[in-house]
Amino acid sequence: MYQIPYYLREMLIIAVPAAVVFCCFWPYRKRALQAMGLRTNLGREIGLILFIMCLFGVLAVTLWPVYWMEDSPGLWGDIELLVDRPSLWSNVNLVPFRMFQDYWEDLTRGGGFFTILNFLGNLAVFVPLGFFPALLFRNANWRRSALVGLGTSVLVEVGQYFLMRSTDIDDVILNTLGALCGFWLYLLLNRFAPHLTQRFQVEVRHGRETGDPKPAPGTGAGQL
Numbered sequence: 001m002y003q004i005p006y007y008l009r010e011m012l013i014i015a016v017p018a019a020v021v022f023c024c025f026w027p028y029r030k031r032a033l034q035a036m037g038l039r040t041n042l043g044r045e046i047g048l049i050l051f052i053m054c055l056f057g058v059l060a061v062t063l064w065p066v067y068w069m070e071d072s073p074g075l076w077g078d079i080e081l082l083v084d085r086p087s088l089w090s091n092v093n094l095v096p097f098r099m100f101q102d103y104w105e106d107l108t109r110g111g112g113f114f115t116i117l118n119f120l121g122n123l124a125v126f127v128p129l130g131f132f133p134a135l136l137f138r139n140a141n142w143r144r145s146a147l148v149g150l151g152t153s154v155l156v157e158v159g160q161y162f163l164m165r166s167t168d169i170d171d172v173i174l175n176t177l178g179a180l181c182g183f184w185l186y187l188l189l190n191r192f193a194p195h196l197t198q199r200f201q202v203e204v205r206h207g208r209e210t211g212d213p214k215p216a217p218g219t220g221a222g223q224l
Contacts, residue, residue, distance in 0.1 A: 010064060011057030018056035019049050033202060043199035044136060051132035055152070058125055062156040063163060091166040099170035122171065123178040126153065130182025135189075135200050142183045149179020 026045070033040055093099070106115040129152055130145035137144070153175035161167040190197045 007061055010061050011053075014060035015053035015057040019053050022049065022052045037204060038202045039204075040202055041199065044202060047132060047136050047200045051128065051136060054128035054132065058129065058152065059156065061125070063159045091164075092161065093166075093168040093170065096169055096173065099168060099174075119174075122174045123181065126175040126178030127182040127185065130179030131186050132182075134183050134186040135197060140183075140186065142180060145179050145183035145186075146176055149176045149182075152179075 030040065103115050103119055126149050129148050133144050133148050134140035150172065153172045156175075157167045157169075157172055186197070
């Protein structure tokens, strides 16, 4: 639990500047929407900013270079960067579900709290990556959310290999499952609060979206 503030700080260091850069492109996105006869709203803009912050926050935490502390005086103090590994395949697991077996062994040895916390943490960090694509973009489906989670996780695991961090196929499985949980969370929210989810959708300005037939009277919301 004491590591949560540390991870949040690492996420915000990258997520906040990414959100600022994204906001700088708002006039260009507004003109693009107007050209398609669409109009954004405050709810959708907030949702997009949160999505960008979550995405870059995940990348910041998972792709941060690893270092360790050593009791070795010198020019750089006690910090020594990890720049080498014993072999090309050390810290690499390509056997599916091996991590889940380790989780089970930890549970049977009495390490339940930290094991469950680690499992839920790996799952929860990718929930927004499945939730926001379903909430913000048209034709929401589980395949899109799973693809966002899968693609991001593969990018992270490949990057971690070159950063001398551990690369594990089970992390890809768990992260993709987390993205699917995000999509199921969207379905739950849309089921019980459809008016709330509609606030994160673009609005049709000129009666139709580009390439779509003219909607029936009384309709006027779509997704981009």
